[in-house]
Amino acid sequence: MKVNPTKNNTIRSYVKREGRLTASQEVALDTYWDKHGIDFSHVVINLEELYKRRAPLVLDIGVGTGDTTHTHALAHPENNYLAIEVHRPGVGQLLNKIESNNLTNIKISNDDVLDVLQEQIPDDSITQVFIFFPDPWPKKRHHKRRLINKPLIDLIKKKIRAHGRLHIATDWQAYAKHIQKLCDADPQLISLAGNDGISCPRPEWRINTRYESRGLRLQHNVWEFCYGFSRNT
Numbered sequence: 001m002k003v004n005p006t007k008n009n010t011i012r013s014y015v016k017r018e019g020r021l022t023a024s025q026e027v028a029l030d031t032y033w034d035k036h037g038i039d040f041s042h043v044v045i046n047l048e049e050l051y052k053r054r055a056p057l058v059l060d061i062g063v064g065t066g067d068t069t070h071t072h073a074l075a076h077p078e079n080n081y082l083a084i085e086v087h088r089p090g091v092g093q094l095l096n097k098i099e100s101n102n103l104t105n106i107k108i109s110n111d112d113v114l115d116v117l118q119e120q121i122p123d124d125s126i127t128q129v130f131i132f133f134p135d136p137w138p139k140k141r142h143h144k145r146r147l148i149n150k151p152l153i154d155l156i157k158k159k160i161r162a163h164g165r166l167h168i169a170t171d172w173q174a175y176a177k178h179i180q181k182l183c184d185a186d187p188q189l190i191s192l193a194g195n196d197g198i199s200c201p202r203p204e205w206r207i208n209t210r211y212e213s214r215g216l217r218l219q220h221n222v223w224e225f226c227y228g229f230s231r232n233t
């Protein structure tokens with residue numbers, strides 16, 4: 001696993017508190033990274049070469065322990081998946097899940113999604129994007145760290161295919177309002193919300209992760225967004 005040389009003083013949406021890797025995560029990173037991991041580089045990836053086939057690409061941003069990516073990839077062998085997560089313990093967990101299920105349709109990046117999208121992902125290549133329970137950064141002075149902001153949305157729009165889907169879920173009301181305002185103001189993002197105009201129905205395939213469970217334990221609501229991408233407006 002190589003270190004991303006582009007890291008600089010940009011405001012990041014995460015703080016690297018590595019914590020301790022468990023023995024099993026460490027073994028997974030040592031043993032399986034070369035098989036399923038993508039090192040950072042300034043070269044655009046040839047997706048067909050990487051996955052050894054041509055298939056719809058699903059991007060899961062900030063996957064945590066990778067449960068959603070893994071469950072979705074198991075259910076949809078016809079798709080390719082790219083999981084992006086900056087914390088190595090989560091990457092180790094996902095590597096173990098990939099190996100125990102012999103999955104060949106998931107690749108993992110351990111770098112900041114902004115760098116990966118900007119440098120490594122071809123334009124017009126993604127069919128679905130998941131951003132589930134992004135860190136809420138609730139304090140006002142930390143709002144600048146929120147992952148979902150105009151630069152990320154603009155990058156996603158460059159990389160997503162026409163008619164691609166962007167799915168977002170959050171359990172923070174203020175973040176939900178910010179996301180809705182940002183995306184609704186963008187004429188290329190067509191909200192697929194229900195009648196209340198706010199929240200989409202929960203997709204039946206979106207599993208409950210520990211981040212969502214924690215929110216529900218705290219009696220938070222969950223706001224669900226789904227946008228279709230149109231290049232013509």
Ligand SMILES: C[S@@+](CC[C@H](N)C(=O)[O-])C[C@H]1O[C@@H](n2cnc3c(N)ncnc32)[C@H](O)[C@@H]1O
Pocket residue numbers: 013014061062063064065068084085086087090111112113114131132133134135147209210211212
């Ligand atoms: C609250 S967790 C949610 C995990 C998962 N999506 C879920 O629903 O269970 C947010 C994750 O996003 C990751 N993250 C934050 N900023 C990121 C970035 N710029 N690039 C990649 N991952 C990021 C964090 O490390 C964290 O694991």
